[in-house]
Amino acid sequence: MTVRVLVVDQGTALGGSVLVACALAREASQFGVEVDLATASDPETVRTRLDPRRPIHYLPKSYSYDHHAARAHRWRGRPIRYRLTIWGSLPQQFLSELGYLIRLMRLIRRGGYDLVHLNNGMANRTAAWAALLTGRRFVVHYHGYCQPTSMGRWLARRAAGFVAISQSVALSVTAIGARVDQIRTLLNPITVGSGAAGRSRVAIRRAWGVPDGAQVFGIVGRVVGWKGQVEFLAAA
Numbered sequence: 269m270t271v272r273v274l275v276v277d278q279g280t281a282l283g284g285s286v287l288v289a290c291a292l293a294r295e296a297s298q299f300g301v302e303v304d305l306a307t308a309s310d311p312e313t314v315r316t317r318l319d320p321r322r323p324i325h326y327l328p329k330s331y332s333y334d335h336h337a338a339r340a341h342r343w344r345g346r347p348i349r350y351r352l353t354i355w356g357s358l359p360q361q362f363l364s365e366l367g368y369l370i371r372l373m374r375l376i377r378r379g380g381y382d383l384v385h386l387n388n389g390m391a392n393r394t395a396a397w398a399a400l401l402t403g404r405r406f407v408v409h410y411h412g413y414c415q416p417t418s419m420g421r422w423l424a425r426r427a428a429g430f431v432a433i434s435q436s437v438a439l440s441v442t443a444i445g446a447r448v449d450q451i452r453t454l455l456n457p458i459t460v461g462s463g464a465a466g467r468s469r470v471a472i473r474r475a476w477g478v479p480d481g482a483q484v485f486g487i488v489g490r491v492v493g494w495k496g497q498v499e500f501l502a503a504a
Contacts, residue, residue, distance in 0.1 A: 269300075272380060276306045276327075276372065276395040277387040280334050282313050283490050284456065285411045288433075289387050290317040291457050303385075306375060308332065325375055331357065331364035365394050372398040383428070385409060390420040390444065400426060407431060411456075414440040421445045458488070 273296070275289045286309050293303040297319075307314055308328040315324060339353050376384060376398060384399035384406040386392055399406035405428040414420075414437070424430075424444045430451045432438035438453045470480065478484060485504060489495040 271301045271382050273301055273303045273383045273385055274306055274376060274379060274381040275303055275385040275387050276392060278308045278329065278332070278392045279388065280308050280332055281490065282309055285387050286314060287317060288411070288456055290314065293322055294319055304379060306372065327368070327371060327375070329364050329368050331361050369394050369398055373402050376402045376404060383407065389414065390423060393419060393423060396423045410437050410441055413437055414444050416444045
């Protein structure tokens with residue numbers, strides 16, 4: 269019997285979590301699992317990383333974390349104005365999450381999915397509620413450190429399991445109430461381009477102008493503040 273999984277990702281840009289979701293969808297078929305993707309990213313961009321035969325469900329939120337981040341940046345250094353702006357946006361946030369919940373529940377029922385995969389930790393708690401309200405099991409995939417909340421702990425007790433991208437992240441997930449035996453550490457995959465696959469280490473170093481005896485460090489990720497490129501360069 270084929271198991272059907274819906275991976276729900278709320279990332280609005282083609283970042284690490286979306287790429288991992290696409291890799292999961294591509295590779296799962298060999299284990300008798302069908303994986304579909306519900307994404308807030310541009311579906312045509314995501315399509316370039318996904319099996320063209322698998323459906324992509326475009327499911328954005330009318331009020332996303334991008335909107336929140338933009339307001340936070342605008343009123344940075346003016347805490348009173350920032351709080352008033354965020355409080356004023358609460359009705360918009362509520363309506364956005366309610367609409368998202370209804371659409372996601374319809375998608376889960378229509379697709380007949382057996383499992384819902386939350387691909388952004390508990391940041392997208394609405395996806396957990398959609399799974400519970402449709403009677404589906406759900407797993408939570410943490411791509412960053414867990415930030416426990418009261419609702420997050422309540423939902424965690426009802427999760428079927430957790431995935432963490434490192435041992436350090438897995439340790440943080442226990443703060444939400446997850447048992448150690450519920451957590452699986454799964455390192456993110458790295459795709460090596462065909463141009464580098466057949467070249468020796470020495471040839472690549474020479475092409476980049478790196479001396480043979482030099483130590484080389486790298487960081488992989490989108491160039492955004494919270495990825496830590498500035499701190500990486502400072503450490504180097």
